[in-house]
Amino acid sequence: MSAHTLFVSDLHLDGGRPQATAAFIDFLAANAGAADALYILGDLFEVWLGDDDDAALADTVAKALHAVTTGGTAVCFLRGNRDFLLGPAYARRCGMRLLPDPCVIDLYGVSTLLSHGDLLCSDDVAYQQFRQRVRAPAWQAAFLAQPLHARAAFAAQARAASQLHQNGIDDAITDVNPETVARWFARFGVKRLIHGHTHRPAMHRPISAADAGQRVVLGDWYQQGSLLRIAADGEAGLHSLPFV
Numbered sequence: 568m569s570a571h572t573l574f575v576s577d578l579h580l581d582g583g584r585p586q587a588t589a590a591f592i593d594f595l596a597a598n599a600g601a602a603d604a605l606y607i608l609g610d611l612f613e614v615w616l617g618d619d620d621d622a623a624l625a626d627t628v629a630k631a632l633h634a635v636t637t638g639g640t641a642v643c644f645l646r647g648n649r650d651f652l653l654g655p656a657y658a659r660r661c662g663m664r665l666l667p668d669p670c671v672i673d674l675y676g677v678s679t680l681l682s683h684g685d686l687l688c689s690d691d692v693a694y695q696q697f698r699q700r701v702r703a704p705a706w707q708a709a710f711l712a713q714p715l716h717a718r719a720a721f722a723a724q725a726r727a728a729s730q731l732h733q734n735g736i737d738d739a740i741t742d743v744n745p746e747t748v749a750r751w752f753a754r755f756g757v758k759r760l761i762h763g764h765t766h767r768p769a770m771h772r773p774i775s776a777a778d779a780g781q782r783v784v785l786g787d788w789y790q791q792g793s794l795l796r797i798a799a800d801g802e803a804g805l806h807s808l809p810f811v
Contacts, residue, residue, distance in 0.1 A: 569798050569799060569800060570603055570675075570798065570799040571601075571602055571603065571796055571797060571798040571799065572602055572603050572604045572605075572606065572674060572675075572796075572797050573598065573599060573602045573604070573605045573606070573794060573795070573796055574605075574606045574608060574761055574783075574785060574794070574795040574796075574797070575591075575594075575605070575606075575607055575608070575785065575788075575792070575793065575794055575795075576607065576608035576609055576610060576647070576683070576684075576762070576763025576764070576785040576786075576787075576793075577609070577610045577647070577763045577764065577766060577785065577786070577787035577788060577793075578591055578607075578610065578611050578612075578787075578788040578792075579610055579612070579613040579649065579787065579788060579789065580611060580612050580613060580624060580628065580788075581612070581613035581614070581624070582622070582623075582624050584613075584789075586810045586811075587788045587789070587792075587810065588624065588627065588628070589810075589811070590788065590791075590792050590808060590810045590811070591628070591631075591788070591792070592627070592628075592631045593811075594792060594794070594808060595631045595632065595634070595635050596631070596634075598794075599635045599640055599642075600635060600638045600639075600640055601640075602640050603640070603641070604640060604641040604642070604643060605635065605640055605641070605642045605643070606642075606643045606644075606645070606666075606681060606761075607642070607643070607644045607645070607663075608645050608647070608681060608682070608683055608684075608761065608762060608763045608785060609644075609645050609646055609647020609648070609649075609650065609668070609683030609684075609763060609764065610647030610648065610649045610650060610683070610763065610764070611628070611644070611647070611650055611653075612624075612625075612628075612649060612650045612653070613649055614649055614650070614722045614726065615649065615650035615651070615652050615653045616652070616715055616718040616719055616722060617652055617654075617711050617715070617718065618652075618653070618654045618655075618656035618657040619656075619711075619715070620715060625657065628661070629657065629660040629661045632661035632662060632663055633660065633661055633662045635662075636661070636662030636663060637662065641664070642661065642662065642663035642664070643663060643664045643665075643666050644658060644661075644663045644664070644665055644666065645665075645666045645667075645668050645670070645681060645682070645683055646665075646668060646683065647683045647685070647763070647764065648683065648685045648698065648764065651701065651702060652707060652710075652711065653665075666681065668681075668682050668683055668686065669681060669682040669686070669751070669755070670682075671755055671757060674759070674797060675797070675798075675799040675801070677758050677759055677801075678755075678756065678757040678758050678759070679757060679758070679759040679760070679761060680751060680752075680755050680757040680759070680760045680761070681760075681761055681762070682751075682760070682761075682762045683762060683763060683764050684743065684762030684763050684764030684765055684784070685698065685764045686698075686747075687743035687744065687747050687748055687751070687762065687764075688740070688741060688742065688743055688744065688764070688765070689744040689747045690739070690740045690744050691736070691740050691741055693732065694732070741765065742765050742767065743762075743765060748760065748782060752780045757780060758780050758781070759780055759781050759782075759783065760780060760781070760782045760783070761782075761783045761785070761795065762782075762783075762784060762785070763784065763785040763786075763787075765784060766786060766787040766789075767784050767786075768784055768785060768786030768793055768805055769783075769784050769805075770782075770783050770784075770803070770805060771783070771784070783795055783803070783805070785805075786805070786807075790810070791807050791808060791809050791810055792807065792808030792809075792810070793805065793806075793807060793808070794806045794807075794808055
């Protein structure tokens with residue numbers, strides 16, 4: 568098999584969705600070992616309360632990812648809006664490298680910008696304000712200092728509020744803003760942008776004549792898996808992974 572790199576996002580792994588977890592573990596065992604690298608672009612977990620959470624799911628995923636990295640495949644992780652508190656301690660357990668959002672990589676000679684994608688949804692002003700607040704180091708330090716049960720209660724309340732917010736606004740607001748996307752291409756000078764978050768998988772062509780880049784959106788893992796494979800020879804494709 569030719570040299571290639573894999574990308575996934577928005578798995579939203581949770582104890583109540585064992586099929587998704589099983590599908591991810593199977594994917595790691597069957598596919599990840601043959602890749603040069605695996606990039607996880609956020610929302611690996613439905614919620615992350617802190618690296619001190621000893622939930623069985625976190626341990627299972629860490630062991631599976633560590634097996635991939637010890638086998639020689641690099642695993643890189645970029646935090647999402649659900650697991651933005653995932654830190655260095657858990658990354659070490661997995662053997663994976665934490666990346667900033669956004670970040671630029673050289674992918675087989677093509678400058679490629681990676682992001683979870685929520686920053687691109689700039690029309691959703693309420694969410695962007697919430698994001699700025701919870702990403703502040705002081706807020707995170709205060710939150711992580713609370714006992715786990717208090718953090719879990721806050722996370723449940725935040726998820727409920729988020730669902731109400733999503734149900735009450737136009738779908739276009741929760742998608743990326745085309746002008747913001749165009750600015751990112753110009754700012755970073757890249758040829759390709761890969762992100763998740765919107766749960767709208769697609770391989771988009773350039774937005775305008777002035778934009779020479781391609782935007783690839785990863786799908787979620789609610790009903791089936793979603794995988795982007797990019798080969799060294801330039802071949803790229805989005806693939807679905809049915810749950811067994």
